[in-house]
Every structure is written in structure tokens, then in C-alpha cells.
Amino acid sequence: MRVKQIHCVVFEIFTLIMVVFYICEEINQMRLEGKSYFTEWMTLFDWSGLLLILCIIPSRYTQSKAQWLVASLAFLFNFLRIFKFSCLTRTTGLYAKTLAKIILHDVTRSMAVFTVIFFSFCGALSLSLCYSDENQQFSDFGDVLLSGFRALSEQRPIAYDYSNFNWLSILLMMAYMGIVIVILLNILIAQMSTTYTQAKKVARLEYDVDRILQLTRMERFPFLNLRVKYYKEGDWISEMKLAQDLLEFSEDRNPWESVEEKLTAIR
16 A cells, blocks of 8 residues: 555656646747747647646645546546647548537537527426426426437437426427437538538648647757757748649649649648
8 A cells, every 4th residue: 555655656746747847848839939829729738737737736635526526627638638749640630630620610600509499498398397297307497408408419308208298398399309409410410521521622731731830849849959950951942842742633622723822722
């Protein structure tokens, strides 16, 4: 038992040292990149993971059970930081970029529509349930909201037995299930397919850009001075050559597309 405690202490000290190191590294990147640092969506995961680890310290010493909730979130956010290195290969870079676009654009718009439908139907259902006192499945409005959200996330009906519901409640539940599961989810799937197709067109361009950004961050790594140490003279790449290399021909692109149009796509 004592050996296990020693291992835990060593691991915790090592974790804190790494947290302090990465905080200094993020501050250095913030100093070098300026305002552009805050435009990267991965910055949210970086700081969330680091700050959550620091939040574990007070709850750890007070022996609060909340430390496990904070540790769970810290593990999640820090593990998701692996997506920062998704540009190592073109395939993983495409998937990571597509996932980010789907969450940022498609899911956000879909959830906005779902929120309106969700609260309108759940509110109407909760009021219609007041007509009958025999139904004991929903104790309050919170149960109705939970069942409505589980219908979307788990693809399950709001209720399995309709015998204790009045006709209006049954009609509302069937309409809600049809709109959310059949219509809204299929629209979201179709939109995600469109997003993937659009992301695939510029997959190589975004892959090269992300790889260049990662190399730039590595070159700016403090104390190592990699840019000066491994600098080599190379050929100057013009914009014309860049357009020809990055925007390769595919069946989705116009075969008669001019070089100027390709340059516009790069910019």
C-alpha cells in the first residue's frame, strides 16, 4: 500500500510539472502569435485541460469527491488534444477537420432547430399530461425534458405504453418523434455528407497548411532554436507553383479551371 502511495505522489508531481511546462509553452505561443492564437479552436482544449488539472489540487487535499468529476473532465479534454496532431497524415487530417466542421456548423444549426422543437413539444406535452392524473411515468417537467432529449440521443420512444395517455398527449409524442427522429436527423445526416464532400475537395490544402503550422510551432519551441539549427537553403516557391502543387485535379474540380482561380481558392 505504501509503494502504491509513493507511485501516486510521484505521478502527481510529474503531472504538475508537465502542466506548468505546457502553460509556459502556451503563454509563449500566445506572445508569438498574438491575436491569431485565440482563433484556433484547439486552444480551448489546451487551456481547459490544463486549468482542470490545476482545479484538482484543492479538491484533492480537501478529499472532496468532486475531484473525480474534475479529473474525468480533465482527462477528456487533455486526451482530445491529440487531434492537434491529426495532420500527421492526410486521412486523419481530413477526418479531424470534417469532424470539427460538422460540430461547429452542422450540429450547431441542427441543435438550434431542435431546441425550438424540443421546448415547444415538451411544454405542450407537460400541459396535456395535467389533464389525466392516472399517468405516473412523468413526475414533473424535468422528466418530460429528459425523455424528449433521450428520444434524440438514444433513438428511443418517449413512452412505450400509451394506454394511460390522453389522445392529445399521444398525438404530441408521435408528432415529436416523427419530426425529430425521421426528419431532423435525416437532414443532419445529409448535411454532414455535404460537409464531408466539401472538405474532401480541399483536403490536401488544409493538410499542408496544418502541417506547416505544426512545424512552425515546433521551430519556435523555446530553448531549442530549431529553425536556426536545421535551416537549409531551398528553392523559392512561387504562387503559381503552389497552386499547381496544392490544388491537384480531381473529378470534383473544373478541368478548365485557370491558375488564377486556383490562386483565389488558396488565398
